[in-house]
Structures are given as C-alpha cells and as structure tokens.
Amino acid sequence: MTGTVAAQNKYMGADKCKMCHKKPSQGEQYKIWKNSAHARAYETLGTAKAKKYAVERGIDDPQKSDKCLKCHVTAYNVDKKYLGKKYKKTDGVACESCHGAGEKYYKKKTMKKLFAKKIKPESVGLTIPDEKVCLRCHNNESPGFKGFDYKKYYEKIKHPIPDKKKK
Structure with missing residues (x-):
C-alpha cells in the first residue's frame, strides 16, 4: 500500500518478511523481490534519468517529492x-506495498x-494483489x-509459496 491508504496495522519492513520468505522451500520470495526493479524503486529516484524527469516537471529532488515517493516507497506518508x-523507505516498493x-x-x-x-487474508490485513494494485502506480501519471x-x-x-501437497 502506498501512503495514500491509511494504515491500520504497522508496516514491518522487508527484513521481517525475509525471515521466512528467503528459503528455497518457501519459494525464495525475498530473493525474487530483492532482484527486482521494485527493490530499487527508491534508489532509482537518485539516478540522472529520474532527476531529468523531475526537472522537466518542476520537481527539485525526486527522492523528496510527494509526486515520486507515493509510488517509489512503501508506506509513504504513513x-x-x-x-x-x-521498516526502511530505502527498501523501495517492498512486500507491504502490494500485500x-x-x-x-x-x-x-x-x-x-x-x-x-x-483464516481469510483480509481478516489480518493481507492483500492478495491483482492488476488493480499494480495500476495504482503503473499508470499514465x-x-x-x-x-x-x-x-x-x-x-x-x-x-508464489510452493504447494507442498503437489510434491
């Protein structure tokens, strides 16, 4: 969830998720995320390309702009x-941005x-992301x-978490 959605629960940070979601038997979710553009989303705002986009739009510093951070940081403005x-904003678009x-x-x-x-995912605040979740940021804005x-x-x-019953 981005900062535009009020949090009812605490954002724990990707390192909390890593404790269980790093093992091959669990599907190595942390590794998949860490090697993705999502993990580098905040860092990307410091690149020359991001700074060029920012200048063209009248933004001084993309790593401090609401317009950029709302999609490049988990729990922005929470x-x-x-x-x-x-929790670290430098984790970029981490697990809890989508879940x-x-x-x-x-x-x-x-x-x-x-x-x-x-128990149902929504009973504990777990979102099973779909296309709508992605489109909050992956859009023409x-x-x-x-x-x-x-x-x-x-x-x-x-x-995905591997289905151990299929083995």
Whole structure:
C-alpha cells in the first residue's frame, strides 16, 4: 500500500518478511523481490534519468517529492507510529506495498493458518494483489509510463509459496 491508504496495522519492513520468505522451500520470495526493479524503486529516484524527469516537471529532488515517493516507497506518508523497527523507505516498493501492512500477518503461526485456509487474508490485513494494485502506480501519471501489460510483468515478479501437497 502506498501512503495514500491509511494504515491500520504497522508496516514491518522487508527484513521481517525475509525471515521466512528467503528459503528455497518457501519459494525464495525475498530473493525474487530483492532482484527486482521494485527493490530499487527508491534508489532509482537518485539516478540522472529520474532527476531529468523531475526537472522537466518542476520537481527539485525526486527522492523528496510527494509526486515520486507515493509510488517509489512503501508506506509513504504513513504516520510514523505505523512504521515498525525494520521498516526502511530505502527498501523501495517492498512486500507491504502490494500485500498490505504486515503487523497482523507476518508471524509464522498466522501464515500457517492463512496457507491452511483457516483464516481469510483480509481478516489480518493481507492483500492478495491483482492488476488493480499494480495500476495504482503503473499508470499514465508516471513519467516513464509506456503502457502496462499485467500478465507480462506479473511473470517477472510472481513469487508464489510452493504447494507442498503437489510434491
């Protein structure tokens, strides 16, 4: 979730997610994210290309502009009381940008209940992202936007938890 959505739960930070989502048996979600453009979203705002886009739009510093940060940082403009100890804006577009603030779902016990379908994702604030989630930022308001093919880009970022029953 970007800062435009008020947080009810704390944003825990990608390092919290990493604790469980780094193992091959779990699907290496953290590694997939870390090697993606999403992980570099904040860093990208410091590049010459981003600064050029910014100047063309009357923006002094893209790493400080609401117009840029709303899509390049997880939990941008969210009250600090909703930011956990491991949250870092430099993580860019991290797990909770798409999956929602993780305070109520990051624990292993809760994740097991979710995977076993004993509780519903929305009951703990977990978003199962769809095209609408992506389109909050991947749209014609973005200066480098050249269209968005959800199916194509989903293939680049998908990171499912392997179904152990299929093995």
